[in-house]
Every structure is written in C-alpha cells, then in structure tokens.
Amino acid sequence: MSESREWRPLEVHADAEGLPSGADGVLEYVRSGDFGDLLVKSKAVVFRGFGLAEDTLEPVMDELLPGRLAYLHGTSPRTKVGDNVYTSTEYPQELTISMHNELSYAHRWPSRLMFCCTTTPGSGGATPVVDGVRWLGSLDAEVRDAFAGGVRYTQNLHDGLGLGLSWKTTFETESREEVEKFLADTEAEWEWRSDGTLRIVQHRPATIRHPVTGDEVWFNQADQFHPAALGDETAAELAEILPPEELPQSVTYADGTPIPAEHVIHVRDVALDVAVDVDWVAGDLMIIDNVAVGHGRRPFTGDRRVLVAMS
Template identity: 65%
Template sequence: MGVEQNWNPAEIGPADAGTEATPDGLTEYLKGLNHDLGELLTREKALVFRGFHVTPDTLGAVYDLLLPNRLAYVHGNSPRTKVGQNVYTSTEYPQEFTISMHNEMSYAHAWPARLAFYCETAPETGGATPLVDGARWLASLDPELREAFAGGVRYLQNLHDGYGFGKSWQQTFETDSREDVEAFLAGTEAVWEWRKDGGLRVAQLRPATTRHPVTGAEVWFNQADQWHPAGLGDDTAARLAAVLAPEDLPQSVTLADGSPIPAEWVEQIRDRGLAAAVDVDWHRGDVLLIDNLLVGHGRRPFTGPRRVLVAMSD
C-alpha cells in the first residue's frame, strides 16, 4: 500500500448515512453496517460522524456499536479522569500546549485497535484533534533516523507510590494491589522492580514501527518523542534534570541498545508528524473513530472550555 499524500478522514452525516439527524439515526446506521464497519474503518483509517447531535446520555449506545469490547486505560501514561464504563476524558494537559502525534499506548505490550472520541463541549477557538497517516509519518523521517530505530526503543517508567512527579502506580494500573500489578506485568515482557520508597520501576523494549494486520502498511508506532526529555521543552527538561538523574525521571526512553536518542531526532519526529497531520475541528455532538495503528493523533492548543471523551477497544 502506497503512502497517501492527501489523506483526510471520511466525514459521514445523516444524508450520507440515509438516516435522520439524531443519535437513533446514527445507531441505526451503525447497526446496518454490522461487520462492514471494520472494513470501512480500515479503508478510510478514520471516520467523523457529524450532525447526529449525540448527547452524553446517548453516547453509550453509540460506543457499544463502535467499540464492542471497551478497554480500561490500564498502564496508560496520560493524565485522564474516568467518567463512565471505560470512558475517559481526553489527555488533561494544559490547554495552551500542543500534544504531539502518537498512537495510543504504542509503548505498551498490547494497545487498542480502535479509539473513539466524542465532543461534549467544543472549545471557543482551536482544540482540533490532528490526525496523521502513520505510513506518511514514517516516510517523512530521515533514513539515518529510521535505521537507528530499526531495533526498537527502550522505555523506562518510574511510578511513585502517591507522592512525586507524574502518575502513581495505583493510577497507572487502576488498582491498589501489588499482586494485580505484577500479574499484569508478567504477561507483557516488561522488567520491573519495587523501589524502597514504595514506587515501581518498569522497563520495556518495544518496536519502533509495526505493520497493520489487514493492509500490511508499515507505520511509525512509538512514543519516543513524548517520553524523551527534549519533548518537554528546554525549560521543563532543565528543571527536571536539576533535581532528578536521567534514570529517575517519571518516564524516559533510549534506543534498544541503551544509546541516547539525540534531541534533534526527537524534534524531527515531533515536528514532521505535526506537519503531516490534518485537523479535525470539533462541533458539539461529533464522534470520531480512528484505527489506532494506521493513524496517530494529538491535540492543538485551545481557548475556552473543551470536553472531549475517549474510549478504546481491541
């Protein structure tokens, strides 16, 4: 499959679906698709359902059809709030910052195949969700960088016990049980240790790219730029470096052999992903479904209140 230079997500409204402009109209359309939804999503990579006036009360029925097996955000590293049955707020970083492109949980042993976003409150300005074709993102990177990443990347997490930088291990794994955490990690090929201060250190070796199981497309599929101190900006990285050794940062990343990743490579990954992205602007009631392997996502800065909910499935 070639790299699509002018890719955009497919927008589906009531007229396209041949149904009424209501949440019931959307659910009728989705029920009619049945197994064809997966084929449609694989072909289009992302679908925007707009004009059906989905409300928080009707979202559950829509998500049940889009995401038949909703997953908990276990081992997720982004700050979120759980608001329903495996439904969460989208990443709660300050609204003035851009969130760079990434595939959800691409650093983990298992990741969701689909993500669905719902706009409950649209921002006053900005706040789009940019989407990037993962094959195009990969092709945009310099050959030297792609070659260095061919062996994969090594992620390191330091999760505190309730007080410290970043997320606690209890928040990350949605449990207070060490036994449950160990049972989860035992099936992930991760290496971990409990620290004397009650925290948890987790190291994982993961691939930098992957291939889609249906299309065979090879895509950039890692979060090296988000886990690297250079991705935090010079001021934040300098403040953290002043108080923490590199191996004690809440999260960090190296190449597979432990070699450091140059800051200029981190900036290239971040900037070229954003440059290749197309923005999905939000209107209240919109629903966005994406193939999490074929498409990376992020967030543009915004003003005013913005509430976008997300759920995921295998």
C-alpha cells in the first residue's frame, strides 16, 4: 500500500474552544473565519460536545449547507424526516457499508455532506471516512490502470414491485414527466421498459480532480454496484435469477468489459482498511467535503440514529 501521510478529520471541541453548547456554539465557530477554506484544507470537520438536538439543526444547516439538496437519484434506502433531511442509510445494522462518495455515479453530486448523531449507538456504528487521495494511492497499480477508462453503471428501477428501489422512491415523485425532466440534464441513456421499469445507463470516470486543490481522488461506486459486493452466496443466487444487465444495479468498465470480482473487492477492502473511524455520541456533528472524502458505516448494536443532509 501507499505510504501516503496519515490524515484525520479536524475535531472542534466546545470546551476547548470556549464555545457555548448547542447551535449557537457551532455557528459562532463557523462564522469566526472562512469555514469553506477550512473545510477544503481539513476535508472533514467534527464538532464534539455541542450537544446538538434534532430540533435545533435548521440554522446550522442553513449556514453550513447553502442550497440544501434532495436525495434524488440515490441508491440507498433512507427516510426523509425534514426539509431535505434524511436518515442515514437504512441497511441492516449488522452489515458494513463500504466507502463511497455520495452520488459519485451521477452527473452531479453534492459538494458537502452533514451528519448529525441524535441517538448514540449501543456499540459500534462509527462512520469511517477515507481521504480520496490516499484511497487512490493505496490501490494496486493493476487495478488503477484497469479503471483508467472509466465505468458504466446500469440501473433497473421497477415501478413499485420488484428487487431494489423503485423509480418513484429514487426520484421522490410518481410523475414520469418529472423523472424525464431530471434525466434530460444528466447525459444518461434511459428508457421506459414494457413492464414499467426504468433503465438508466451512465458512463462516468473512475477518478476526478478536486475543483479547488486539483488533487486526483478515487471517485466511483463500482464496488457497490457490483454483485460481488453482496457476498458470494447472494451474488450466486441473483445470477441464477437474473442476467447482470437485469439486476437492480450493475457496473462494467466503460467499454462494457466485465469488472473482475477481485478488483472491486480490492477497492472495497483497501478503503475500509485506510479509513479513519468517527465514533458517535448523540449531539455530535460532522461535515465533509464529498469530493475529497469517502464515507461508510461500521456495524452497530442498539438504536443508532444519524441524520444526513447535503448541498
């Protein structure tokens, strides 16, 4: 693996900074300097000891997330709990969610993500974060070279009954016209199929450069779209039911060549290995640069609740 320098998120502690608890303390810190510049340099900032409550988040989000976005074209199950505020991914708590940059498979993606813990997990449940430069540099050269031409993502979104998410859930609408309007501006290929399924095909790069620093970072979700990430048994069961192009989501190299399972497993495992775990206590908040940093989730017990918003 690469010997890239160690990186950790910047932690801001209310007591150490002499700041009041609650939203006022976070806002005082954020307004005391150029937070945008700080986030670019730090890549992720964690606020500890402010005791933020769910019903006090609105002014913090207004300050940190200008132009808050809906989670349109998302692939993970979550619940909308406010004005473009969602629960974090609702996969079974015993599973690890691999590292990824939010919506990196899409034509547009958020530049910032905010996470706020409102219920401390019984155990585990950290949000691991990974420096995209280190992730890229830690991959085997053979894997980096194989992905150099980019990737092709395919989604099959049913109309209400089937495997995976429906297009209605994915785009938060029951209007085909609204979906078509959204997709018209994405450079994606798409079609409505006779069974009501919406198929979307997108060609995307495997890496991009940060718009401010120019750093090249790993920026794709090939491992999460690949059936190998589901585990050998599940992947085998799905292969007996559906060909790859009919799965709810799948991925190949840009030219249509299959991606070897060992490549996506390598990408997944390297990221989880070099990631830094951010453990949660209720009231903590983290904001990350979504291009510079990937994120995931460790397994947990108990009633963990983390809210997510993006801009």
